[in-house]
Every structure is written in structure tokens, then in C-alpha cells.
Amino acid sequence: xxxxxxxxxxxxxxxxxxxxxxxxxxxxxxxxxxxxxxxxxxxxxxxxxxxxxxxxxxxxxxxxxxxxxxxxxxxxxxxxxxxxxxxxxxxxxxxxxxxxxxxxxxxxxxxxxxxxxxxxxxxxxxxxxxxxxxxxxxxxxxxxxxxxxxxxxxxxxxxxxxxxxxxxxxxxxxxxxxxxxxxxxxxxxxxxxxxxxxxxxxxxxxxxxxxxxxxxxxxxxxxxxxxxxxxxxxxxxxxxxxxxxxxxxxxxxxxxxxxxxx
Amino acid sequence: xxxxxxxxxxxxxxxxxxxxxxxxxxxxxxxxxxxxxxxxxxxxxxxxxxxxxxxxxxxxxxxxxxxxxxxxxxxxxxxxxxxxxxxxxxxxxxxxxxxxxxxxxxxxxxxxxxxxxxxxxxxxxxxxxxxxxxxxxxxxxxxxxxxxxxxxxxxxxxxxxxxxxxxxxxxxxxxxxxxxxxxxxxxxxxxxxxxxxxxxxxxxxxxxxxxxxxxxxxxxxxxxxxxxxxxxxxxxxxxxxxxxxxxxxxxxxxxxxxxxxxxxxxxxxxxxxxxxxxxxxxxxxxxxxxxxxxxxxxxxxxxxxxxxxxxxxxxxxxxxxxxxxxxxxxxxxxxxxxxxxxxxxxxxxxxxxxxxxxxxxxxxxxxxxxxxxxxxxxxxxxxxxxxxxxxxxxxxxxxxxxxxxxxxxxxxxxxxxxxxxxxxxxxxxxxxxxxxxxxxxxxxxxxxxxxxxxxxxxxxxxxxxxxxxxxxxxxxxxxxxxxxxxxxxxxxxxxxxxxxxxxxxxxxxxxxxxxxxxxxxxxxxxxxxxxxxxxxxxxxxxxxxxxxxxxxxxxxxxxxxxxxxxxxxxxxxxxxxxxxxxxxxxxxxxxxxxxxx
Numbered sequence: 001x002x003x004x005x006x007x008x009x010x011x012x013x014x015x016x017x018x019x020x021x022x023x024x025x026x027x028x029x030x031x032x033x034x035x036x037x038x039x040x041x042x043x044x045x046x047x048x049x050x051x052x053x054x055x056x057x058x059x060x061x062x063x064x065x066x067x068x069x070x071x072x073x074x075x076x077x078x079x080x081x082x083x084x085x086x087x088x089x090x091x092x093x094x095x096x097x098x099x100x101x102x103x104x105x106x107x108x109x110x111x112x113x114x115x116x117x118x119x120x121x122x123x124x125x126x127x128x129x130x131x132x133x134x135x136x137x138x139x140x141x142x143x144x145x146x147x148x149x150x151x152x153x154x155x156x157x158x159x160x161x162x163x164x165x166x167x168x169x170x171x172x173x174x175x176x177x178x179x180x181x182x183x184x185x186x187x188x189x190x191x192x193x194x195x196x197x198x199x200x201x202x203x204x205x206x207x208x209x210x211x212x213x214x215x216x217x218x219x220x221x222x223x224x225x226x227x228x229x230x231x232x233x234x235x236x237x238x239x240x241x242x243x244x245x246x247x248x249x250x251x252x253x254x255x256x257x258x259x260x261x262x
Numbered sequence: 263x264x265x266x267x268x269x270x271x272x273x274x275x276x277x278x279x280x281x282x283x284x285x286x287x288x289x290x291x292x293x294x295x296x297x298x299x300x301x302x303x304x305x306x307x308x309x310x311x312x313x314x315x316x317x318x319x320x321x322x323x324x325x326x327x328x329x330x331x332x333x334x335x336x337x338x339x340x341x342x343x344x345x346x347x348x349x350x351x352x353x354x355x356x357x358x359x360x361x362x363x364x365x366x367x368x369x370x371x372x373x374x375x376x377x378x379x380x381x382x383x384x385x386x387x388x389x390x391x392x393x394x395x396x397x398x399x400x401x402x403x404x405x406x407x408x409x410x411x412x413x414x415x416x417x418x419x420x421x422x423x424x425x426x427x428x429x430x431x432x433x434x435x436x437x438x439x440x441x442x443x444x445x446x447x448x449x450x451x452x453x454x455x456x457x458x459x460x461x462x463x464x465x466x467x468x469x470x471x472x473x474x475x476x477x478x479x480x481x482x483x484x485x486x487x488x489x490x491x492x493x494x495x496x497x498x499x500x501x502x503x504x505x506x507x508x509x510x511x512x513x514x515x516x517x518x519x520x521x522x523x524x525x526x527x528x529x530x531x532x533x534x535x536x537x538x539x540x541x542x543x544x545x546x547x548x549x550x551x552x553x554x555x556x557x558x559x560x561x562x563x564x565x566x567x568x569x570x571x572x573x574x575x576x577x578x579x580x581x582x583x584x585x586x587x588x589x590x591x592x593x594x595x596x597x598x599x600x601x602x603x604x605x606x607x608x609x610x611x612x613x614x615x616x617x618x619x620x621x622x623x624x625x626x627x628x629x630x631x632x633x634x635x636x637x638x639x640x641x642x643x644x645x646x647x648x649x650x651x652x653x654x655x656x657x658x659x660x661x662x663x664x665x666x667x668x669x670x671x672x673x674x675x676x677x678x679x680x681x682x683x684x685x686x687x688x689x690x691x692x693x694x695x696x697x698x699x700x701x702x703x704x705x706x707x708x709x710x711x712x713x714x715x716x717x718x719x720x721x722x723x724x725x726x727x728x729x730x731x732x733x734x735x736x737x738x739x740x741x742x743x744x745x746x747x748x749x750x751x752x753x754x755x756x757x758x759x760x761x762x763x764x765x766x767x768x769x770x771x772x773x774x775x776x777x778x779x780x781x782x783x784x785x786x787x788x789x790x791x792x793x794x795x796x797x798x799x800x801x802x803x804x805x806x807x808x809x810x811x812x813x814x815x816x817x818x819x820x821x822x823x824x825x826x827x828x829x830x831x832x833x834x835x836x837x838x839x840x841x842x843x844x845x846x847x848x849x850x851x852x853x854x855x856x857x858x859x
Contacts (some may be wrong), residue, residue, distance in 0.1 A: 023283070023775055023777055024283060024777070040532075040533055040534060041532050041533060042531065042532020042533060042534055042535070042621065042622065043532070043533075043534050044534055044535075044621070046534075047534040050730075053730060053780065054728070054730035054731065054734070058728055058729075058730065058773045058774075058780075058781040059773040059774030059779070059781060061774075061777075061778040061779065061780060062780070063328070063778075064499055065327050065331050065333075065498045065499045065500055066331070066333075066335065066336055066498045066499075067498075067499070067535075067538075068336065068496075068535070068538045068539070068617070069616075069617070069620065070335055070336050070425070070613075071327075071331040071335050071336070071498065072331065073327065073328060073331050087620055087621075089620075089621075108469050108777060108778050109775070109777050109778040109779075110778075112778045114469065115328065116444070119329065119436060122433075122436045123436050123437070123439065127392075127433060127434070127436075127437035128391070128392030128433065130390065134390075136386065136390070137386055137389075137402075138389055138390075139400075139401040139402065140397065140401055141397055141399075141401050142396065142397045142399075142404075144397075145394055145395075145396060145397055148394060149394070149420070152394060152419075152422075152425075152426060152429070153422065153425075154429075155335075155425070156330055156331075186392075189392060189394060190394070192392075
């Protein structure tokens with residue numbers, strides 16, 4: 001362990017950060033480095049990490065982009081809690097700050113993880129498909145907009161994926177909270193004509209979510225992921241596939257099967 | 263992965279193969295061949311990718327950040343297009359006139375004409391792609407007022423328009439299965455030694471540090487602007503102007519490099535978030551600017567349009583108030599929207615409400631904000647053909663902020679989002695068409711080897727220059743010497759400093775392994791940033807007048823003899839400039855242009 005910290009720092013003037021270091025998922029053994037960074041008014045964790053990279057250790061790797069809480073790049077676990085480094089105020093934390101990469105994803109280097117598996121999930125979700133009668137210029141109302149707006153706030157920081165124990169433990173083929181939110185945003189789109197419940201039930205593995213609500217607690221965009229997206233999506237699956245009366249009705253009518261139109 | 267639970271088909275979250283590690287001096291590269299290579303995946307790059315792919319071209323998108331994180335995501339207020347949903351009198355003709363007039367007649371009229379006409383269909387198309395815009399009571403796309411737009415013209419999605427735009431295009435790209443590689447930084451463009459056509463690019467796979475050689479029949483640059491050369495900026499980390507640098511080094515012409523937009527309202531407190539954007543929609547929704555004396559000072563500078571004057575006017579007014587000692591406590595001015603009530607603010611400006619609460623402990627439904635100008639946009643860039651977005655290098659296209667010609671001397675709010683859709687599509691279309699008409703151009707392997715040596719040099723450097731420090735020095739130099747109000751003495755001093763930093767940059771040192779090494783990638787960015795700064799400063803010295811965003815205290819008046827565009831190009835390894843007159847629109851367009859004053 002390397003220490004860039006003096007023996008008795010003044011906590012009013014400096015912040016002590018412990019950062020998990022290492023390259024690759026398994027090759028090198030991870031270790032913590034400790035750094036002492038001057039405290040500035042209104043400072044966020046990303047500012048402190050930038051200070052380290054610029055002044056103490058240029059080999060530190062961090063993923064960041066907008067530094068304004070909009071792009072969702074600088075996700076990490078700060079004192080064990082999945083958060084955006086750019087939105088976490090240093091003065092909101094007492095004492096030492098420990099920063100680790102998201103643990104649900106393979107580590108690339110230091111605080112940077114490989115989140116590319118998400119794009120494979122994204123590609124499987126049946127995309128926005130306008131209703132047959134939608135026309136070229138849509139007419140719908142603000143109330144329709146407001147119903148799906150919440151899900152469309154997602155900045156794809158993948159913190160919800162990180163906190164999800166189903167994904168963390170690699171136990172199941174579950175698409176994960178981010179992608180349930182995506183599906184919900186499409187299902188709630190006022191002009192969308194697709195029913196995704198068969199996909200959600202089978203390929204999406206929605207049944208694996210056992211509603212611990214961890215994801216909605218940490219969402220930096222305050223999307224109420226479990227209550228507003230996951231539970232309604234589960235209800236859609238139940239309505240479509242497990243409701244005996246509807247099942248008989250559809251059998252008799254010979255109507256649309258799941259996975260087609262709404 | 264627990265096999266017994268494999269009910270689905272995703273198999274995604276199982277532990278993955280270890281990524282191969284690369285030795286620091288490894289010169290090997292993987293080769294990727296495509297018809298159309300698109301560099302950059304903001305709105306312009308993604309829209310180009312959709313078009314190119316739909317036209318049947320084998321398309322590959324590479325981008326420096328993760329997919330969906332490009333600077334487009336930061337656009338807030340809206341996308342300008344004359345749908346006439348709220349003000350039926352609006353039309354492409356009025357949008358055309360507004361853009362030309364507020365660009366201080368420096369725009370290319372044909373680019374503006376195409377833009378104003380096609381922006382309308384691009385917005386409806388975006389809606390058909392799945393974007394959900396705010397609505398009018400009649401169920402149409404809603405439009406809000408914005409600075410210097412004659413009519414209410416900005417189609418918006420709360421104050422998150424850019425996020426919705428990029429996510430919608432990203433979904434379309436993913437659903438189409440267009441191949442993309444994110445976190446790949448391109449460092450150099452290659453041209454066919456015989457024909458001079460754009461032929462390929464060298465890239466770094468940032469995740470592993472592995473080198474990549476791309477070969478293509480056509481290349482589109484959509485890498486955005488270079489706001490990060492300034493200390494106080496709303497721009498993302500990746501806005502370092504790599505595309506402009508690469509195109510310049512490949513011999514492409516740049517234009518209007520002196521034209522940098524200072525957005526009037528950036529946050530000034532706390533220090534860590536200085537420069538973060540406060541959307542113009544705050545003023546669009548009725549926000550009021552006041553100085554330390556409580557005076558609504560815009561009444562002195564533009565009594566007619568007040569806070570909704572053009573961005574260059576508002577930014578200069580704030581600058582003037584501060585200089586006259588009427589600034590706010592924190593060194594800016596006050597912006598107040600609290601009179602609109604908490605409900606309205608939280609609904610129309612939710613991100614602004616969150617942003618001030620989270621970062622500055624300010625509740626904007628109750629208290630004033632403190633704001634000051636922040637570097638926001640680059641009007642200049644790669645010079646392009648209006649119809650095809652092709653640069654002066656054959657087979658090399660540019661779209662979005664990286665290109666020039668639309669915004670002239672000042673960009674109107676909301677025009678950049680329609681810009682990226684209109685010219686992203688056009689570039690994708692033209693590149694795909696031209697790609698089918700040519701054989702795969704050749705890349706000179708000696709050039710590739712030379713570039714690999716350049717790219718890897720920071721690892722073998724005997725110097726100890728720190729790229730993060732040099733970036734900071736570049737940024738403070740530009741802020742101090744090439745700001746809102748310029749003069750020859752400052753600009754010359756800025757140039758001297760750039761030359762000094764260029765010497766320092768010879769000793770740039772990369773530390774650590776190749777994988778995700780920012781001391782390495784930032785070192786390479788520094789070199790292009792220095793080039794871009796030089797081009798900006800030399801063009802600013804050349805333009806001896808004040809026009810739009812370019813204000814010279816030593817030449818305070820607008821001068822008709824400067825109705826020219828300044829072109830910057832590399833000739834025999836030297837940066838040279840020439841001026842070309844702005845072309846006059848034909849009579850039927852000329853008569854549309856309505857001067858306000």
C-alpha cells in the first residue's frame with residue numbers, strides 16, 4: 001500500500017481518500033492507496049480525485065465526462081454506496097472517504113469498469129414501434145408525456161445495476177433495473193404499439209427481481225425504479241401470461257399473442 | 263453463471279474473459295475495414311450512422327467516451343425548428359433570417375437555408391424515432407421562447423432535450439445493429455497517397471490501450487467542439503477538439519476559428535462547478551438578470567428583448583456590469599426565476615432546480631442564482647460544402663459543432679440540436695453515396711508507422727511534463743488572453759504562452775500501463791489543443807473589428823470590410839490564413855432577411 005498522506009493531517013483543511021487500485025479483473029491483486037487532498041469549499045468527490053490524478057499520481061484512472069451529473073460516467077462506490085463522484089459532496093461525508101469501482105462489472109483499471117455488456121442487453125429489447133395508426137405527425141397530450149417522463153430521465157450511470165444483488169452475484173439471466181426502466185419507458189410511450197411482456201418474462205428474466213428496492217434507493221435521478229417500473233412491468237407479465245380469465249378469453253377469441261401488439 | 267438457472271438467452275453477467283494486456287511499447291494494431299467510418303457519437307455522429315447504415319453502407323461508429331455520454335447529453339433548452347405550433351406565423355423563412363442576422367451575416371447562406379428548411383422534418387422524424395416532446399394543449403409538440411428567436415421555436419423535453427435526443431438516436435443505432443466501438447480515441451487521419459482521398463485513421467482502444475487501424479471509403483468527423491481549452495466552460499472532458507486537430511493535420515481547411523460562444527449564464531459557485539451551464543430556458547421561462555444595485559440591467563443594452571437578447575449581447579452586458587463594479591458578491595450577476603413559483607419551476611426546469619440544490623445549496627424557487635459567462639460553443643471549425651458536408655479533403659465529411667458555416671459569429675440557442683440532425687443526416691447520406699462509388703483507398707504503411715511512433719512517444723519520453731498541468735495552463739491562458747473582450751496585446755501574449763507550452767509539451771510523459779491511461783490519452787489531446795488555440799488566437803488577431811462573439815476593445819466597431827470568413831489551413835507544415843468574402847444570398851433569400859435594428 002502506497003501512502004501519499006502525512007502522519008497527522010488536519011481534517012478541516014484536507015480530506016483523506018482511500019482508492020482501490022489495480023489493472024484487470026484478476027491478473028493483479030487489488031490494493032488501496034491513500035491520498036491527502038486539500039479541502040475546498042463545495043468540493044465534490046470527483047474534484048478530489050482529479051486533484052490526485054493531476055498532483056499526486058497521474059497513473060490513476062477515472063472515467064468522467066460532464067462533471068455535472070448529466071452523463072452518468074463517473075459511477076463508483078463511495079464508502080460502499082454506489083454514487084456519482086461528481087454529485088457527491090465531500091462535506092456530506094464524515095472522515096475518510098473510500099472509493100471503489102462498481103463491483104458488478106469487470107474492472108478495467110482502478111475506478112474504471114467495463115460496462116459494455118449493457119449494450120448487448122439493450123440490443124435485445126424490442127425497440128419503439130409506433131402504432132399502426134400513428135401517422136407522420138403525432139398527436140398526444142402532456143398527461144401522456146408525464147407518465148413516461150420519469151423513465152426517460154435515466155442517465156445510464158448503471159449504479160442500479162451495480163447495487164442489484166441478482167446481477168452482482170451473476171446468478172441469473174436478469175436484464176437488470178436499467179433495462180427494465182428502458183422497457184417501461186417504451187411500454188409507457190403514448191404511441192408505442194408493442195407488447196413486451198413475453199420478452200420481459202423470458203429473455204428479460206424479470207421474475208428474478210425479488211423487489212428489494214435497492215436500485216430505487218440509490219438512483220441519482222430519483223427514478224422510483226422498483227415501484228414505478230419493475231412492479232408495473234411484472235404486473236403486465238402477470239396480466240398477459242398468468243391471468244386465467246384473460247388466458248381463456250384470448251384462447252376463445254384467438255386474438256393477439258404476447259410479444260406482438262398491445 | 264449457474265447453468266440450472268439459465269432460463270433466458272442473455273448470459274450477460276457471467277464473469278468475462280480477461281482483456282488482453284498490452285506492453286507499453288507494443289506497436290501492433292488490429293485493422294478494421296468499413297465503408298463509412300464515423301468518428302464521434304453525439305447527435306451528429308449517431309444521426310449520420312443511421313443514414314449511412316440505412317443507405318446500405320457498411321458503417322462503423324467510434325467514439326471517445328462511452329456510448330450515450332457525448333456532450334449532446336448536456337443540451338438543455340430545446341431544439342429550434344419552425345414548426346409554428348405555438349406561433350403559427352413562424353416559418354423556415356423567419357428562422358433563416360434570425361440565424362443570418364444573429365450570426366452577424368457571417369454564416370453561409372446556403373447552409374442556413376438547408377438548415378432552416380430541413381430542421382422541421384428532422385424534429386418530426388426524431389419524434390417518429392421515439393422522442394417524447396412536451397406538448398401544447400392541442401397535443402402538438404410544444405415550443406418555448408429563446409433568445410433572439412422571433413417566435414417561440416424551441417421544441418423541448420423539459421430542460422433535458424439533449425438527453426432525450428441522444429438516447430433516442432442511440433436506441434435507433436443499437437436496434438439497427440450498427441457496429442460501434444466506444445472509448446476509442448482516434449489520433450490521426452490518413453489520406454490515399456495517390457488520390458489524396460481520406461483513407462483511414464489510427465485509434466487507441468482506451469479500455470485496453472491496444473492500437474487500431476481503421477480503413478474506410480469515407481470518413482465523417484462528428485467530434486464536437488473544443489471548449490475544454492478554456493478554464494471556465496460548460497463543456498465535457500472530451501470536448502478537446504481532436505477532430506478539428508486531426509482534420510487540420512490532414513490538410514482540411516478550418517474556418518471562423520476566432521468565433522467562440524460565451525454562454526451568458528454559467529454557475530460561479532462553488533469553485534468545483536464553476537462554468538456549469540445554467541440553461542437559457544431559465545430566461546426563456548421568465549428569469550430576470552439584475553446587478554448588485556438591483557437594477558434590471560438588460561434594459562440598458564437591449565430594452566426590446568431584455569434577457570432574451572442574443573447570447574453575445576447578454577454575455578457582453580454581464581461582462582460590462584462586472585467591470586463597472588456592479589457585479590454580485592461571487593463575481594457575477596444575479597438571475598432570478600423565483601417569482602414563477604415552485605410548481606412551475608420544478609416542472610419546467612427540473613434539472614436546474616436539482617443542480618443548484620445539489621451543488622450550491624440554493625433553492626431557486628426561493629433564492630437568486632449567481633451567474634457569469636462560460637465558454638459554451640465553437641461556431642468555427644472544419645469548412646464544409648453546404649450540400650454534402652464534405653470538407654476540403656475528398657472523402658472527409660464533418661457535421662455538428664466540429665463543422666463551421668451555420669452559426670456565423672454567434673449561435674442562437676437551440677440551433678445546435680437541429681444542426682446536428684440536419685447535417686448529421688446529410689453527411690451520412692453523402693458519405694454513404696460516395697463510398698459506393700470508390701475503391702477502398704490505400705493507406706501508406708510508412709505513415710502509419712510514423713503515427714504509431716508519435717502516439718507511443720509519451721511512454722518513452724525522457725521528460726516529465728504532466729499533461730493535466732499543461733491542460734490547466736492552456737485553459738487559464740485562453741481564459742486570461744482570449745476571452746469575451748479581446749485586444750492585440752492580450753492575444754499576442756496568449757500566443758507567446760501557447761508557444762511556451764508547446765515546448766513544455768515536448769516532454770509530455772505517460773505513466774503506468776496502456777489500459778485506460780489518461781496520462782497518455784490526455785498527452786495526445788494536449789498537442790491538438792495547442793494547435794487549436796493557435797488557430798483561434800491567430801484568427802482573432804486577424805479580425806480587426808468587433809462582430810458577434812468576437813469583441814475587440816482595440817477595434818470596437820463592426821466593419822463591413824470584414825464581411826469575410828477567415829480560413830486556416832496547413833501548408834508545408836505551417837499554419838497559414840486567408841480570407842474569403844461571405845457569399846451573398848440570391849435575391850429571393852436576401853429579401854427574407856429582416857434586420858431588427
